[in-house]
Amino acid sequence: MASAIDRRSLEPWQDPQAEPYVRIERVTKKFGDIYAVDDVSLAIFQGEFFSLLGGSGCGKSTLLRLLAGLESPSAGRIHIDGVDVTDIPPYHRPVNMMFQSYALFPHMNVEQNVEFGLKQERMPRRERAERVAEMLDLLKITELRQRQPDQLSGGQRQRAALARSLAKHPKLLLLDEPLGALDKRLREHTQFELVNLQERIGTTFITVTHDQEEAMTMSTRIAVMDAGQIIQVDTPTGIYEYPNSRFVAEFIGSVNLFEGKVMRRDGDEVLVESPLGRSLQMHCPHPLALGTPVAVAVRPEKIKLCMDFRADAVNQIAGVVEDIAYLGDVSIYHVRVGPEKIVTMTLANIQPRTEQALTWGQEVAMEWSPTSGVVLTD
Amino acid sequence: MAAPVPNRPVRDRRLSRIVNVGLPYLWLGLFFLLPLGIVLRISLAEPALAQPPYTALWEWLESGMVTIQLNFGNFMLVWADDLYLVAFLNSLRVALVCTLLCLLLGYPMAYAIATAPERWRLLLLMLIVLPFWTSFLIRVYAWIGILKANGFLNNFLLWLGVIDEPLAILHTQVAVYIGVVYSYLPFMILPLYANLTRLDRSLLEAAADLGCRPWRAFLRVTLPLSRAGIIAGSMLVFIPVVGEFVIPDLLGGPRTLMVGGMLWTEFFSNKDWPLAAALAMVLLGLLVVPFVLMQRWQQRAEARGS
Numbered sequence: 274m275a276s277a278i279d280r281r282s283l284e285p286w287q288d289p290q291a292e293p294y295v296r297i298e299r300v301t302k303k304f305g306d307i308y309a310v311d312d313v314s315l316a317i318f319q320g321e322f323f324s325l326l327g328g329s330g331c332g333k334s335t336l337l338r339l340l341a342g343l344e345s346p347s348a349g350r351i352h353i354d355g356v357d358v359t360d361i362p363p364y365h366r367p368v369n370m371m372f373q374s375y376a377l378f379p380h381m382n383v384e385q386n387v388e389f390g391l392k393q394e395r396m397p398r399r400e401r402a403e404r405v406a407e408m409l410d411l412l413k414i415t416e417l418r419q420r421q422p423d424q425l426s427g428g429q430r431q432r433a434a435l436a437r438s439l440a441k442h443p444k445l446l447l448l449d450e451p452l453g454a455l456d457k458r459l460r461e462h463t464q465f466e467l468v469n470l471q472e473r474i475g476t477t478f479i480t481v482t483h484d485q486e487e488a489m490t491m492s493t494r495i496a497v498m499d500a501g502q503i504i505q506v507d508t509p510t511g512i513y514e515y516p517n518s519r520f521v522a523e524f525i526g527s528v529n530l531f532e533g534k535v536m537r538r539d540g541d542e543v544l545v546e547s548p549l550g551r552s553l554q555m556h557c558p559h560p561l562a563l564g565t566p567v568a569v570a571v572r573p574e575k576i577k578l579c580m581d582f583r584a585d586a587v588n589q590i591a592g593v594v595e596d597i598a599y600l601g602d603v604s605i606y607h608v609r610v611g612p613e614k615i616v617t618m619t620l621a622n623i624q625p626r627t628e629q630a631l632t633w634g635q636e637v638a639m640e641w642s643p644t645s646g647v648v649l650t651d
Numbered sequence: 652m653a654a655p656v657p658n659r660p661v662r663d664r665r666l667s668r669i670v671n672v673g674l675p676y677l678w679l680g681l682f683f684l685l686p687l688g689i690v691l692r693i694s695l696a697e698p699a700l701a702q703p704p705y706t707a708l709w710e711w712l713e714s715g716m717v718t719i720q721l722n723f724g725n726f727m728l729v730w731a732d733d734l735y736l737v738a739f740l741n742s743l744r745v746a747l748v749c750t751l752l753c754l755l756l757g758y759p760m761a762y763a764i765a766t767a768p769e770r771w772r773l774l775l776l777m778l779i780v781l782p783f784w785t786s787f788l789i790r791v792y793a794w795i796g797i798l799k800a801n802g803f804l805n806n807f808l809l810w811l812g813v814i815d816e817p818l819a820i821l822h823t824q825v826a827v828y829i830g831v832v833y834s835y836l837p838f839m840i841l842p843l844y845a846n847l848t849r850l851d852r853s854l855l856e857a858a859a860d861l862g863c864r865p866w867r868a869f870l871r872v873t874l875p876l877s878r879a880g881i882i883a884g885s886m887l888v889f890i891p892v893v894g895e896f897v898i899p900d901l902l903g904g905p906r907t908l909m910v911g912g913m914l915w916t917e918f919f920s921n922k923d924w925p926l927a928a929a930l931a932m933v934l935l936g937l938l939v940v941p942f943v944l945m946q947r948w949q950q951r952a953e954a955r956g957s
Contacts, residue, residue, distance in 0.1 A: 343856050376857035389871075393862030441861070575859045583948040 284601040285318040286494065292355075293478055294319040295340070297447060300349030302335050302501075309335040310346070311501035317494075322471050322478045327498035328524075336498070337447050340479065350432045354444050364393070369443035373450040375434035377422040383433045384409070384418040390441045393611045408436040411470070429458050439476070448480040448608050452487060463561075464490045478576075487527050488512065513572075518651035522570045527577070529616050530649075531569040535561050542643055544587070545569055549611050554587040557648040564573045571646035573605065573619040578631075584639035592616060594631055608637055656679075687935075694928035695721045707923050725929035735913065735930065739937065742910040745824075746892040749831040750839075753888050754881065756832065761880075762873075764840075766849035776844070779837050784881035787834065791901050794830050795821060798902070822904035830898040835891070839884040846880025847873075886942070893938060910934050 283293040293316035302310040310332045317323045325333040338344045340351060350359045358366055369390070377386050387408050391401045409415040412432040422430060431451070433621065438446060453536045468491050471478050478635035482488050488495045489509040496506045497520075505517045516522035519530060533547040543561055553569045561567065572627040579589050592610035599622075606618045618639055620631075631637060665810045696705040697720075729735045764775045782790060797803045798821040805817040822824050850873060858868035896911030903909075910930065917927035 288741055309666075341860055343859070363856075364862045364864055368860075370857075370860045372853050372857055374851070376851065376853040378854060378857070378872060388859035393867070437861070 284493075285321075286316070288301035290319060293317060294321075295479070296350075296352040297336075297340075298350045298352070300336075300339060300346045302332075302339060302344060303347045307324045308332075308501045310339065312349075313501070314349075315496060315502050315506065317477065317479060319477055319494045320475050322468065322491055323480070324492040324495045325479065325481045325498060326483070326488040326495050328526075330482060331498040332501040333483075333498050334449060335501075335649065336624055337370070337449055337479065337481045340445070341368055341447050343370075343545075363537060367444040368615060369438040369445075369449060370447040371434050371438040371449065371451055373453055375422075375430050375454070377430060377434055377437070379422050381564060382419050382421055383414060383425070383436075386422070386433060387418075387440050389437065394441065399588070404440060408440045411439070411474075412436045419530060420463065427455055427492060431455060431463070435470075438506055440472070445477050445479065448478060450482055451480055452484075461486070489525075497524060497636055499524075499602045515647055516570065518647065519570075519649055520634055520651075521631075522647075522649060527573055527617055529571045532570070533569065535563050535565045535567055535648075538563065543567075543648060545648065549590065549614060551590050552587045554643050555646055555648050556644045557583065561648070561650065565650060568649045570649055572639050573617040574603075576616065576618040576639050576641050578620070579638035579640040583642075588643065589638060589640045591636065594633055594635045594637055597631070597633065604631075606637075608632060608639065675873045682947055684752045687916060690931055693924050694725055694932050695723070696925045697722050697724070698925055700924045703924070704922050710746075722925065725926045727932050727934070728926060729929050735933075736909050736910075738913045739934070741908050742893045742895075742934075743937075744832065745827060745895075745907075745909060749828060749835065749892050750885050750889045752828065752832045753836050753839040757836055757843055757884065758881075761840045761843035764844050765850070779844075783837070788897065791830055791834065791898055794826070794833065794902060798826050798829070804814050824903065826902040826904075827899050827907050830902040831892055831895060834898060835888045838887040838891075839907065841878040842883040842887065843877065846877045846883075850876055868885045869899050890938060890942075894934060 294317075295317040297313055297315040297317075300310055300313050301308065302461050313332075313336060327333045335344060339346055340353075342358065342361060346359065350357055352358065353366070353368065357449070358368075364547070376390065381389065381636055384405055387405050388401060391404055396404070405418075406415070409418055412435055414429060414432045414436060417425065417429055417433070420429075422433065425433060427435065435451075438448075455463060464487060467478075480488075480491070489512075492509055494506060494508055495512050497504045497512065499520055505512060505521045507515070512521060513525055516525065516528075522528045522530065531545070531547045531549070531553055533545040535543050536546045537544040538561065541556055541558055542554055543557045543566060545555060547553055547569070555569055569617055579591075582589055582591060590610050592608040594606055595609045595615065596607035598605040601622070603621050606620065608616045608618060609615050616639065682793070686854060692708055696708060698704060699706045706720065706722075709717050711717060712936050728910055760779075764779070782798050785904075799805075800819065800821070801951070802815040804820070805814070808814045809817065820829075854872050854876070855868050858872045859865070863871060885891055893916075896915055897911065899907045899909045899912055900915070903912075914930055914934075917923045917930060
């Protein structure tokens with residue numbers, strides 16, 4: 274429990290004095306004419322659980338392979354723990370990787386797989402046996418040690434692969450879609466296990482995933498990638514609540530975007546005129562010139578029903594309920610507010626549904642507060 | 652109308668099962684067991700100046716008695732005469748050396764093809780298979796032209812100045828090795844290639860990630876995982892080479908005594924069919940027994956592993 278709190282209060286990326294553990298400096302990787310990774314710089318700190326998040330082909334796996342040394346960059350440098358590893362081959366890097374397919378050696382049993390890396394570094398037999406036992410115990414697969422990989426279930430294979438990649442006590446563990454091959458239930462369970470494991474051993478984890486929920490649950494920070502570039506790096510909360518672009522806002526969760534122009538600035542607040550005929554007043558710490566085209570992003574759960582709708586009020590909008598998706602804990606309402614515009618609103622089902630007033634075709638007014646959304650220019 | 656319908660599939664299934672199971676057995680019976688029985692029967696007869704040139708196995712006597720004559724003398728002779736033993740050992744040695752040479756040459760070639768870019772693979776495989784489009788006999792004859800005293804190889808080496816007088820390669824054991832390795836190399840490469848293309852590249856990356864230099868990764872991962880291909884290729888080379896007749900006959904000399912040539916001599920020159928048949932049976936026994944034992948051992952090893 275204490276460690277969980279520590280982890281959240283420990284935010285080295287906030288400290289300008291802190292020395293990053295992994296430093297990626299302007300790294301580019303080209304395959305032919307295609308930029309898989311395009312001028313990426315990134316600082317990752319010791320003990321972080323860092324996620325690279327993006328759709329397929331965004332370059333996240335290539336970036337991970339660059340860290341492992343399985344690819345070498347076309348330009349840029351990579352430092353791990355103060356050492357420039359750019360030209361160090363994978364077999365000499367203090368880094369281990371858990372492969373998406375697990376890549377367990379099919380001709381060796383679980384124990385031999387875990388022992389493999391230790392044998393390569395010529396660890397004495399006794400020490401080796403102890404380390405293997407420790408790893409098997411850590412991942413609770415001691416009884417499976419004599420099994421061949423093809424006699425293991427997906428979850429067991431994942432544990433064996435994890436044990437193998439942790440056995441050498443790497444400075445950095447790279448995980449390529451660590452939960453990708455597991456079914457949904459097992460995945461949710463394993464997410465928490467992985468976080469607990471990481472907190473216990475303190476190794477820096479860098480994981481690649483396309484699943485935003487997975488990244489949100491597990492990570493200290495997330496880098497959202499698109500087309501070989503990093504769009505935003507922030508904590509899960511930061512990514513979700515304060516996306517820096519339309520791309521990030523739409524990639525993580527669902528969002529309502531109201532396009533418009535900056536009409537007035539008033540301290541930290543801007544007034545945005547929307548073509549829907551409404552004024553939106555939003556908190557916005559960065560200075561924006563008048564007339565700048567912007568999008569106001571508001572998450573569906575930040576929208577409330579409005580009890581005193583006034584035609585001239587800010588952050589209020591009225592429409593007609595067009596679709597309702599009842600999910601049990603919450604319901605999602607699609608409200609048409611204009612000929613081309615639908616607003617999504619999520620309401621918690623505090624009362625049993627039959628008693629709720631909202632129904633199809635009903636006119637509703639909605640509102641949100643100036644701090645419950647962000648103003649995006651990108 | 653409705654009743655016969657469910658019966659139809661049952662009968663069809665039974666028929667298809669008879670065809671599926673019976674056809675291979677029929678094939679094996681007709682073209683393997685029956686000839687094997689005939690050879691075994693001949694090996695137990697005595698040579699005779701007749702048509703066919705061996706004695707009958709049994710005779711009906713007028714008294715109604717049947718006499719069966721089994722002549723184990725041929726087998727005794729095979730063991731007793733050093734000549735046959737030398738031929739057997741020589742055949743095994745040639746086959747063993749050639750299998751190893753094919754493996755040493757074929758493995759890197761198969762590996763190179765399997766790891767070549769996709770668009771090159773078909774072409775490279777074609778080049779391996781291409782010699783099969785010419786008759787085997789012609790290809791072996793061609794080697795005479797290359798290896799003889801004033802052949803291509805000697806002329807080339809003389810021209811280079813590497814040697815002062817032609818090397819005597821033709822009609823030696825070396826020529827047999829060259830001919831056999833050349834002829835049987837594709838049989839080693841193809842199963843190895845089939846095996847190596849299935850190798851998951853991420854296993855090699857995992858090995859590198861865990862600290863293996865490329866060469867160690869090859870020894871610890873690629874090589875053990877290609878064991879099935881190595882065994883298949885080695886069997887495809889070893890077994891036919893033991894009984895090889897054409898290559899030692901054309902390229903070998905008087906000292907390259909192999910079982911294939913022995914069989915030929917006994918059958919066609921000496922017209923001693925029973926002795927030749929006994930030789931063939933012993934050869935079969937020498938080859939089959941170790942392989943069956945090896946397979947048993949391998950199955951047991953696999954069963955133990957699981």
